[in-house]
Amino acid sequence: EEYLLESGGGLAQPGGSLRLSCAASGFSFSEYAMSWVRQTPGKGLEWVSGISDVETRTYYAGSVKGRFTISRDNSKKMLHLQMSGLRAEDTAVYYCVTGLGTEGDAFDIWGQGTRVIVSS
Amino acid sequence: DIVMTQSPLSLPVTPGEPASISCRSSQSLLHSSGYNYLHWYLQKPGQSPQLLIFLGSDRASGVPDRFSGSGSGTDFTLKISRVEAEDVGIYYCKQALQTPPTFGPGTKVEIK
Numbered sequence: 001e002e003y004l005l006e007s008g009g010g011l012a013q014p015g016g017s018l019r020l021s022c023a024a025s026g027f028s029f030s031e032y033a034m035s036w037v038r039q040t041p042g043k044g045l046e047w048v049s050g051i052s053d054v055e056t057r058t059y060y061a062g063s064v065k066g067r068f069t070i071s072r073d074n075s076k077k078m079l080h081l082q083m084s085g086l087r088a089e090d091t092a093v094y095y096c097v098t099g100l101g102t103e104g105d106a107f108d109i110w111g112q113g114t115r116v117i118v119s120s
Numbered sequence: 121d122i123v124m125t126q127s128p129l130s131l132p133v134t135p136g137e138p139a140s141i142s143c144r145s146s147q148s149l150l151h152s153s154g155y156n157y158l159h160w161y162l163q164k165p166g167q168s169p170q171l172l173i174f175l176g177s178d179r180a181s182g183v184p185d186r187f188s189g190s191g192s193g194t195d196f197t198l199k200i201s202r203v204e205a206e207d208v209g210i211y212y213c214k215q216a217l218q219t220p221p222t223f224g225p226g227t228k229v230e231i232k
Binding site: 044045046047050059061062095100101102103104105106107108110111112113 | 151153155157159161168169170171174175180212214216217218219220221222223224225226
């Protein structure tokens with residue numbers, strides 16, 4: 001069964017850092033582009049960042065560009081999101097998903113999400 | 121960014137009755153390929169979102185045929201032919217034409 005499992009969420013102070021990870025299983029991870037999507041009560045669902053399958057081209061939402069870094073380790077079937085310069089508005093549930101979400105691409109598989117709270 | 125809107129935002133439904141959700145985009149989602157780059161997702165209570173309809177009208181694997189997607193360009197519709205209790209949740213449309221991919225605000229479907 002295809003599965004994504006996020007970890008690394010928690011409480012961080014404004015200006016602080018967190019590293020989210022996502023473990024993939026049940027599918028050929030290296031053949032899929034991947035993204036992070038976050039959900040807040042106020043702003044709904046928001047695509048945060050994406051990374052291509054092999055060439056590892058990276059893409060970022062304007063709201064996180066320069067603060068977040070997406071990466072992947074295909075040998076370990078892992079996706080990461082390094083978050084720095086955290087702000088209160090980054091508080092959200094972060095989902096790991098397959099796909100970039102553009103060029104017709106759908107987010108086929110979703111993880112269960114990991115909660116990030118940015119507060120002093 | 122492409123702005124996605126949905127209506128209604130709340131939809132009380134009666135089991136066995138049909139239901140319909142509208143989604144509109146600020147730019148045409150009709151790609152030169154002939155496909156509409158519009159997807160529908162359903163987030164059931166307490167769960168992650170799941171893909172329901174892709175490319176405007178194609179049902180994802182395992183999705184019951186009571187769900188159908190239609191529309192082209194900037195106007196799209198998700199229809200449920202006969203609502204079942206398990207269909208409650210929040211329905212989101214999402215454009216897949218441009219970066220960043222953007223979602224609609226969601227339509228909350230609940231049983232009357």
